[in-house]
Amino acid sequence: MGGALTILAWFDPQAFALVVGGSLLVGCLRATRSEIAGAFAAFGPLLRANPEADADAARRAVSRAHAIAETKSIVCVDRIATTGRFLAEAVRRLSDARSSVEFAIWADEALDARRRRHAGVAAFWRAIADTAPAMGMIATVLGLISMFRQMEDASKIGAPMASALVATLLGLVVSNIFAGPIADRLERLSAAELAWQERTFAHFKTIARAELDQAIGLQRSLARSLAR
Numbered sequence: 001m002g003g004a005l006t007i008l009a010w011f012d013p014q015a016f017a018l019v020v021g022g023s024l025l026v027g028c029l030r031a032t033r034s035e036i037a038g039a040f041a042a043f044g045p046l047l048r049a050n051p052e053a054d055a056d057a058a059r060r061a062v063s064r065a066h067a068i069a070e071t072k073s074i075v076c077v078d079r080i081a082t083t084g085r086f087l088a089e090a091v092r093r094l095s096d097a098r099s100s101v102e103f104a105i106w107a108d109e110a111l112d113a114r115r116r117r118h119a120g121v122a123a124f125w126r127a128i129a130d131t132a133p134a135m136g137m138i139a140t141v142l143g144l145i146s147m148f149r150q151m152e153d154a155s156k157i158g159a160p161m162a163s164a165l166v167a168t169l170l171g172l173v174v175s176n177i178f179a180g181p182i183a184d185r186l187e188r189l190s191a192a193e194l195a196w197q198e199r200t201f202a203h204f205k206t207i208a209r210a211e212l213d214q215a216i217g218l219q220r221s222l223a224r225s226l227a228r
Helices: 002-010 013-030 033-041 043-048 051-071 074-079 085-096 100-149 158-227
Strands: none
Touching: 013 033, 013 100, 013 158, 033 043, 033 100, 043 158, 051 074, 051 085, 051 158, 074 085, 074 158, 085 100, 085 158, 100 158
């Protein structure tokens, strides 16, 4: 109980509103609506994401896709049981593709969209981390101004001085303990995720070229032979 009261004694509503609220406002002004929504939705993956396990699942899916395409048909690869929406969508697209070019176009666009989305979400938290110290300094300056206005009465100097110092501390905490580490982790997770997704698409493109383009070429040759 005493510890909670001590923490509350450090809490300054005005400093909190200016530092946290101002930093969030700047982050929102720099981001799109979807990036703002994604930034707060990222708390789930931020804690649960496991790129190594996802990469292993992708390797198993690629191996099964190769085996099914060779023994049966590429249209049967959608029977692969996968975890995660990304792999499920990739397998479905591979099964439905009419040519390797069609699948490659979708794969490249999907990766570019994910890359932009990840970058936007990380940039939101990076903007907050960059802005928080400046907002803390603004709150500190305002507190000092309030203090200087009351220099005639020494008993009134302590509160605005404490508020000014708390604002500086809060800006550093938000930047270095909260928003900055979130942005760093999201960037690392994004790099790891995009790496195994690019490898997965490269394998799927190879399967598509082998199974679809060669089959189309054989069909055209057969059609020309029959036409003669």
